[in-house]
Amino acid sequence: MKKKKWILLYKEHRPEDVLKISRKLSLPPVIATIMMNRGIREPEDFINPTEESLLDPFLMLGMKDATKRILKAIEDHEKIAVYGDYDVDGITSTAIMVKFLRSHKADVMYYIPDRLEEGYGINKGAIDKIAQTGVTLLITVDCGITAVGEIAYAKEKGIDTIITDHHECKDETPDAYCLLNPKQPACPYPFKKLAGVGVAFKLLQALTIEMRFHMRELIEEYADLVAIGTVADVMPLIGENRVIVKKGLELLSFTQNRGIRALADAADINLSNVATGTIGFMIAPRINAAGRMGDPRCAVELLLATDDMTARKYAEKLNRENHERQETEISILEDALNMIENSAALQNDYVIVLAHDNWHHGIIGIVASKISERFNKPCILISTDGEVGKGSGRSIRSFNLFKALEYCQDTLLKFGGHDLAAGLSIAPDRIDEFRKKINSYAKETLTEEDFMPLLYLDSELPVQYINMNTAERLSILEPYGMGNASPIFFARKMTVAQVRPLSEGKHVKLTLRSGEFYIDAVGFNMGELNEILKNDDLIDIAFNLDINLYRGMRQLQVLLKDVKLSEITG
Secondary structure (H helix, E strand, O other): OOOOOOEEEOOOOOHHHHHHHHHHOOHHHHHHHHHOOOOOHHHHHHOOHHHHHOOOHHHOOOOHHHHHHHHHHHHOOOEEEEEEOOOOOHHHHHHHHHHHHHHHOOOEEOOOOOOOOOOOOHHHHHHHHHHHHHEEEEEEEEOOOHHHHHHHHHHOOOOOOEOOOOOOOOOOOOOOOOOEOOOOOOOOOOOOOOOOOHHHHHHHHHHHHHHHHOOHHHHHHHHHHHHHHHOOOOOOHHHHHHHHHHHHHHHHHOOOOOHHHHHHHHHHHHHHHHOOHHHHHHHHHHHHHHHHHHOOOOHHHHHOOOHHHHHHHHHHHHHHHHHHHHHHHHHHHHHHHHHHHHHHOHHHHHHEEEEEEOOOOOHHHHHHHHHHHOOOEEEEEEEEEOOOOOEEEOOOOOOOHHHHHHHHHHHEEEEEEEOOEEEEOOHHHHHHHHHHHHHHHHHHHHHHHHOOEEEEOOOEOOHOOOOOOHHHHHHHOHHHHHOOOOOOOOEEEEEEEEEEEEEOEEEEEEEEOOOEEEEEEEEEOOOHHHHHOOOOOOEEEEEEEEEEEOOOOOEEEEEEEEEEEEEHOO
């Protein structure tokens, strides 16, 4: 079990401030403390976010120009193209934009590039195809902010481009008709953490205001898809994201989207009690499978389906492709782990860079994420099938991958992304040079401590409060996700009363005692504790509280995140 560094989020709070929030919202003091520790300044708005909490979309730079141009295109019956990305964020962005424009009688088509043949973002070949259809207005979603040459080419073809994106901006931005990206240096929009689908939704919000339609209808029609895209892209569930995702999760229970309902039926997903985990582990992978394994348009058509037969056809196809994706993922992961195991140099590298000519480009990002998590190091996997290597990387909290790729850009053909996830293109004969350069950069910016997994603890929880009531009240903090994780508590000096192996020693179940109180705690994938811990050992535990529903019975679950001997931690 990898050693973790415990970081206590606790801050000094005046007892009267904690008590004030606790009484006002009828919450246990520990929950009030968690919100204060997380810097939640308006706890009432956090707990009960409403559509009134959404920011004015016209605060975003370029929004006025964007709405005017789109309304003109609709009025003049211009042909509009929506250009999206092949991941869940891009697909949901494309779906809501196309659906909205069609509902207002716009002449609209969409284009999603082929992941294997075209790669991420806008390309000139796609622009040629779009131009041939008579398109005069191009709206990008979840892409375009780095496409300087491509947007200039579209302009030469007589196409105006409105870029909506959320990726990091480079020094030079495209000469588009207008740019919508809260990360633009000059953009005054207060919330910078929107997903691509979030930026697209802000444009729809602005159009709804200009058209004088009801905002509630917009939210009820699209919040489910916006929630799926936001969660799938691992955006922080704070601010506007929390407002949209919380509402979207509520709507998913009785969604009117035929495609989502069909996908739930095909994959045996229960929509009556949807959480962010349902999206992240069940819905999103199936939507993603289209772009990873086949034609991403299948996923868009699923979400745009207007009849049940069409929806079922695409849902079943995506479910099959997801099974293929899982098998391919296992194969690539085994290859990658063998390469690391057989190379001392790779094991000692700060950034793991691996290349292989038989790896499926659509899957390497998932595998890079698993390797990064396992070794707590940045990881970049590159598929070299062809003249250009296509790579996907995932990083750790202390290493900004986008900045690292900027440093190495002279070795790359193309790159883009975020601080924790990015994509790149590279000539195969420059991969070794790139590996050396990014590791040189990492050596200068990282310390040994950066490779130690961090465990952020929200609060100490006395053993008498480790109960069903506390677990039930914690649900008020949901939805959980990036930026609003499920709270992790710790308890000191618990006596081990019993150690029980589970699943042939893969997991462990501990019975712990503190004074007159006993609790059971489960550690998944912590089987080594079966050999390490003995009865009467004194330990400190870090844990989540959860409620397990089994055969209609609700039971408290104490889920271990880490264990330390009390004498070591003091």
